[in-house]
Amino acid sequence: MKIARWAAVLPAALVVPAFLQPVSLAESARPPKARTVVSLTFDDGDVTHLATARMLEKRGVRGTFYVNTDTIGRDLKLNREQLAAIAKGGHEIGGHTLTHVRLTELTRSQQREQICDDRRTLVAWGYRPATLAYPFGSVDADAEAVARQCGYDAARGVGGLKEWGCPTCPGAEKPRPADRYDIRTPGSVREDTLLRQMRQQVLNAEKTGGLVTMVFHRVCDGCGVYSVSPRTLDGFLGWLVSRKAHGTVVKTLQDAVGARYRPVPGQ
Numbered sequence: 350m351k352i353a354r355w356a357a358v359l360p361a362a363l364v365v366p367a368f369l370q371p372v373s374l375a376e377s378a379r380p381p382k383a384r385t386v387v388s389l390t391f392d393d394g395d396v397t398h399l400a401t402a403r404m405l406e407k408r409g410v411r412g413t414f415y416v417n418t419d420t421i422g423r424d425l426k427l428n429r430e431q432l433a434a435i436a437k438g439g440h441e442i443g444g445h446t447l448t449h450v451r452l453t454e455l456t457r458s459q460q461r462e463q464i465c466d467d468r469r470t471l472v473a474w475g476y477r478p479a480t481l482a483y484p485f486g487s488v489d490a491d492a493e494a495v496a497r498q499c500g501y502d503a504a505r506g507v508g509g510l511k512e513w514g515c516p517t518c519p520g521a522e523k524p525r526p527a528d529r530y531d532i533r534t535p536g537s538v539r540e541d542t543l544l545r546q547m548r549q550q551v552l553n554a555e556k557t558g559g560l561v562t563m564v565f566h567r568v569c570d571g572c573g574v575y576s577v578s579p580r581t582l583d584g585f586l587g588w589l590v591s592r593k594a595h596g597t598v599v600k601t602l603q604d605a606v607g608a609r610y611r612p613v614p615g616q
């Protein structure tokens with residue numbers, strides 16, 4: 350009693366600061382530890398991606414945009430200024446080869462040209478690309494080795510995680526993927542992918558924790574098989590940010606796997 354009364358008259362300045370309080374008290378004030386990381390990736394430098402980047406920013410999240418430097422500025426593609434505007438918004442810019450080729454059909458030297466020269470161009474444009482996405486998710490041991498030689502620290506495939514087409518696949522990548530040069534994902538989001546299927550891919554990952562990388566292409570209404578409507582994407586984003594209460598956070602793929610920038614060899 351005596352102590353309590355004495356405490357009640359302590360001046361505010363003597364109140365114990367948070368960092369000196371017992372750990373249990375400080376812990377209870379924090380959100381749950383992040384167990385599931387969602388990466389939102391957008392392929393091919395589509396002209397719709399500048400508006401997409403702004404949509405993500407409004408939701409307080411950042412994405413990864415994979416571009417083919419040889420097609421930048423062409424019809425229906427981003428131009429250099431638009432790409433710069435996306436990067437300025439805090440998003441990751443990654444490589445996707447010069448001309449969007451199926452790497453497994455190329456010789457090793459052709460693979461090197463497609464991956465290294467694309468990355469060199471991104472570097473010349475002022476970016477620090479740390480991750481690559483294989484066009485069509487087409488990858489073999491040679492392509493992985495070349496991605497590494499070209500200075501990439503990680504690379505994304507397509508497929509290998511649980512989805513409607515692969516019910517027995519794991520729901521998430523490990524926080525440290527077993528093969529960081531072929532990071533697995535659910536299949537690409539398509540025009541007929543339902544919002545609840547996208548949500549389900551995150552819920553599948555939350556069962557074990559880990560990394561789930563979503564693969565998007567065009568973001569527009571009725572603009573092809575590999576597209577998602579802006580309304581569906583925004584609905585997904587709104588739901589996704591609410592999963593923070595369940596320990597789920599959104600990160601660029603680079604941040605999700607801790608990929609570091611390395612100069613292109615020979616540059």
Ligand SMILES: [Zn+2]
Pocket residue numbers: 392393445449483484485
């Ligand atoms: Zn692509």
